[in-house]
Amino acid sequence: MRNLPDASSSSMASTEAADGTVRGAVGQPLRHESAERHVTGAALFTDDRAAPANLLHAYVGLSQQARGRIVALDLEAVRAAPGVVAVVTLEDIPGLRDIGPVYPGDPIFADGEVQFYGQPLFAVAASSRDAARRAVRLARVEYASLAADLSIEQGLAAQSFVRPSHTQRRGDAASAIAAAPYQLAGSLNVGGQEQMYLEGQVSLACRDEEGGITLYTSNQNPSEVQKLIAEVLALPLNQVTVDMRRMGGAFGGKETNANQWAVIAALLARKTGRPVKIRLARADDVTATGKRHPFRVDYRVGFDARGLIRGLDMSLAAACGFSPDLSDAIVDRAMFHSDNAYFLPTARIVGHRVKTNTASNTAFRGFGGPQGMAAIEGVIDDIARAVGRDPLDVRRDNLYGPEGGRDITHYGQKIERHILPGLIERLEQGADYRRRRGEIIAFNQRSLVLRKGIALTPVKFGISFTVQHLNQAGALIHVYTDGSIQLNHGGTEMGQGLFTKVAQIVASVLQVDVAQIRPTATRTDKVPNTSPTAASSGTDLNGMAAKNAAETIRGRLTDFAAAHFGIDPAEVRFHNNRVQLGSDHSVGFGELVQLAYRHRVSLSATGYYRTPEIYYDRERAEGRPFFYFANGAAVSEVLVDTLTGEYRVTRTDILQDVGQSLNPALDIGQIEGGYVQGMGWLTTEELVWGEDGRLQTDSPASYKIPAVGDTPEIFNVALLPDSPNVEATVFHSKAVGEPPLMLAISVWSALRDAIASLDDYRHSPRLDIPATPERVLAAVTAAVAARGMQTATTGTKAASPMEEEVAVETKEEMEPGMDA
Template sequence: MRNLPETSTPTGTDQQPIKREQISGGVQQSVRHESAERHVSGEALFTDDRAVPAGTLFAYVGLASIARGKILSMDLSRVLAAEGVVSVVTLEDIPGHRDIGPVFPGDPVFADGEVLFHGQPLFAVAATSQTLARRAARLAQVDYEPWPADLTIEQGLAAQSFVRPSHTQRRGDAAAAIAGAPRRLSDRMHIGGQEQMYLEGQVSLACPDEEGGITLYTSNQNPTEVQKLIAEVLAIPISMVTVDMRRMGGGFGGKETNANQWAVIASLLARKTGRAVKVRLARADDMTATGKRHHFVSDYDVGFDDQGLIQGLDMSLSAGCGYSPDLSDAIVDRAMFHADNAYFLPTATITGHRVKTDTVSNTAFRGFGGPQGMVAIECVMDDIARAVGRDPLDVRKDNLYGPEGGRDTTHYGQTIERHILPGLIEQLEQTSDYRQRRQDIAAFNRSQPILRKGLALTPVKFGISFTAQHLNQAGALLHVYTDGSIQLNHGGTEMGQGLFTKVAQIVATVLQVDMARILPTATRTDKVPNTSPTAASSGTDLNGMAARNAAETIKQRLTDFAAEHFQTTSERVRFHNNRVYIAEDQVLSFGELAQLAYLHRISLSATGYYRTPKIYYDREQAQGHPFFYYANGAAVSEVLVDTLTGEYRVTRVDILQDVGQSLNPALDIGQIEGAYIQGMGWLTTEELVWGGDGRLQTNSPASYKIPAIGDTPAEFNVALLADSPNVEATIFHSKAVGEPPLMLSISVWSALRDAIASLADYQLSPRLDTPATPERVLNAINSIKAITTLQQQNRGAS
């Protein structure tokens, strides 16, 4: 970890430099996670740990056993008669809205006469224990009329079946540019999906109140959305639903919309029975009934010159969306926005298809479509490099955005105002010793008949903001008590990433008090209303700004009061290191000033609000400024491949990430490491397999392989780009770190292709779909060997 300077760059609201020794836990300090000790000791309470009220019932769902078809009959008599059963609900028991689609309709609470995917909930049963509820749910007798099901993207495309209309972004005449280019390539790539695999599964506890409302405890990234949906389903005002969310044991997007259904079902049963109801899904059912990262098919046609400089690109990104829109419109949009990654496309046609399939509806996942767009263009870069016989890094560098020659505007019209990546890549190239390692690896590969090494450096340029403009807002609530202790609440949810810690650090810095004084409290819809989901890497940007505004409001009140009370000017009141200095001779502790202000009837509670400026997107013109700024980074990954088995190891990774002026370097580095490993899993081992009957076959950790500690590179070097404060007015000039580092793992996939290409002296670009399992790697190896052998035979014959 780099050493931080004793005096930081940003200043407090009184424009005094913030020094590390002043307060404990201010910004730019490597403060540990506010719940770290409780996580380790097991004292941290998650939703499933919460003590339930007396008489609580436990609910479970009955799931469809076909992929597509009509429900001819559903006999629930044996379910109702089962031991411990108190109540059952179906679609007919819903008093209000039956569809809980988050943006567009298409997500019924239960199947509505038709089955839309294998594992769709048909009904729910409440019993006196979870075991009894699960047993009862299996006793339903359901008769179906099966229909043919489209399970693949290709089937959906052939049927022209889409959950939302396709969308195209254009710049110039790509077709003409491609046709007139000296060189041309085209190919297709399959990009696999990914299960969120959060440690804490889907769980909600709904408690009815005396007024007919619901208090919901849930593991959910979007408390406001589930509050609204429960109100609509129960046909009650939104104000009668309170959602409480202290922490999640992981979310990664899988609890942005997919947590809603189980909360709604618990609330339905709570309303019907008048008793608290808890829903917790078993892992296999959780994986079966909830959406994943979208899988994609990428088709590209690219024209370029003899050096590999792109002249025109036509790319189609077809996403497998599942049975409903869910968030697919925005996800495919983001894939299209990031189909350039870090590269200038002088002419481009980027088309996104939202393909409907008869499978579970896919949803948000860390990166939200961006990773799929980026891996598609990185495939193009590797293919071009092999075609022109150059190091892929050199081709990438030549195609980067730059300030000269009009190469600074994206295909959707946003100008790149700061060109950080060229210098960042140059620095990483040096610190990772890329050029020497490239030579050493080439020599190693020439000398080895079985093992091959691969090396790749890939960049990341990731746009920060929700692509839906109205979501870029946040609120906060701050209470200062008369002893100087502080309670902090905001609209962001804590899913383990340290959001609560960073926002508390921000408040500590503004008020110049130790972070130990500040208690972050559970996200609650009755404290901060109308919140946005914790997603899009905007949690700290939005909620940190809102909390800062609340803290500044209280600070200004205290400043004005102290100036009046002690007969001085506001400019002479200074907050510093847990004390307040008034003029030259008066010093109070923060707590003493709070007590004095209370006695003089000064409000010590404030709300804060923030909305992101500058962002817009004209969908009709496919042009705009959808991102407040870009986060940048790059990674060098090295792999070792066994060409007889296709097995491989990632032996070393070097990462340089720009996080602006880091709020908490330790948390940021942890996020980078975790995101890289999660992305590595997506691209290598995590394979989703559906059977011909539409059933998800990889529905447990026994069959779905996430990276283990042994998969972590033996040499793992992570650094934060120094002296790179965000020029935009973000919170203390920091940059988002949640999602961007996941795409650094694309370097692993490129390194695998590099190792395989060495079998053809780097003259052929292997086809390698993701996830690049050992089986797929071996197939790519054998394909390259076969092509090379054929070429040699043809040369011999001639």
């Protein structure tokens, strides 16, 4: 990997700290705390736990209809099957039957009517997993089929919604568009995406001697599943404990979708009095759980001769599935991000929550933001083709800026810092964008079959939960008498390195080596009432809570040392595993801890944090929903075979602003992974449903996620230097979980650029997402046809305005070198 000049490198540095600092403090590129266990297989996931005595295995019977009324459900053969111990249906639930996370609509089992193909109807507990899977197939179910809406268009035509539509307005967009010198209208279909986590949905429920439940689960939201189990079993929350040490990936697919399986395991454990584990097979997991929301986007835009937007009217219609789940907030976030990095002087943004008879779609990395941002980037590309300018120039002209009132979003939040103009300029120069643009145009003019494309796209992504009360976190720290530390907080570790970063934060506050700190499993009996690990806020929230707890302990130790040694508190200084006491005396951290214990000083503390200054007035559709924005940009170059539609990404350059990086190695790893995952969403990951409503792409055999060979041949990733967060985040860092995914929009834009070259960049090709080779080939065919019509009309081939502009720039850049 080659990095941009003067930027942080992704190579893993030694964990040995520089002189004078603790090992593993904030800013050091420390490896993931479980990295060695991951690669050796020693890391214990939920399914790896030693089987408790008398363990039963659960499985679910799934519907075979997209929509229908259940006429008969005969489970006699299921109950009589070998190894079966218990069968449960909706009628066996003692408490709450609907586990909708925000709004009702998610029954544990189908309630009289099947809403999608693969909806759970009942569950079985048996002596083995195989016995349970065989048993559920013996059920006899009769349906009275009902008409099913499988597409956004069908749902819109039926005016079927899971929640009311919402509108954000600034000014009179219709009038501004009508008055603009130029107008465009278009539409875009944006496909969904399967989370495809390595570890599937799995939970183990154990009943305790008092009738309560201890749950071991792969779940991003331990407090929510604790609450749901308590409500379903009619128990108080203090009788349910949830333990979550690590997940083998989640990406949003275990924020709400993990709850159903955990509740079913707990229900069967309560009924049988025995521990119950449920682990879905991959095909059933993919069939029965929600995905990233597919969207249909329709827009009208007015602009001037340079491509400066005067007004935008955009409709965002999401396929939500059969229930609300998190769709309200997801569509809201798509609306919030329908500007991406661009000032919209007048705008009307409408978000529709369309009901479809598919599994209820749910959280996925970016949470609606990617769909809104892809939409506006497509609009910018369309405008650029219409005015004959390089899309990068149109992007730069439309950026938010500090002058002329161009710093307020269409929902009323002021952009406090304008990082993107400088960041884009740095990336443009470091990636040689202008020179490469000229070379690509020249290549395309002489190449008959292969075409190249290039695009630089920015990212401005808001950080915070859009639901205000979720922006809070807690932590618990124990310091033991030998100076070792146990750390617990409400965040969940799903491979992203959250536990590592929070341990580094505590190490920095207490000035001890990170090796002295042991992060422990996220548990609801240690830190209660936690928020899900989502919205890129895991480190922001839990890191600040842990910092608060560590500072409390440090304050106690400081006050004790000052009193005990008769010095001013200002003379007590923690540094590099020791505590300086005045000018001529110091003790080791462990020594001071032992002394404090003997003098009855508390060495345990809780910490708490809530994000300040955020709100959103839904009635007025305005507010400050985000604490700050994370920024970045990517240049991607592609090579397209116009005879087959096949293509590859040949080079990518990324520059990402992460503030003051807590861990450069983990941050760059997240950027690389997020980009590649976004590339999969935009190019190869296609969800296909049959006419019967059954998901056809239910395994890696039919659903194509990116592999190592799909990564760019040249992949340069760098962190923007000297850019601490001005907001009071933990050590002035910025979130890095979700924002990098949207950097991959540059690949989609580059594909459109390559296809546009076939028509001399005069028209912007229609290319729905994902841009599979089939869709690329269809767009190529349309571009060739458009060029043929143009040639037939004019009789000659003239250079497009962008070709002429680039030719002049290239000549000016080359002349000094030629003289030399």
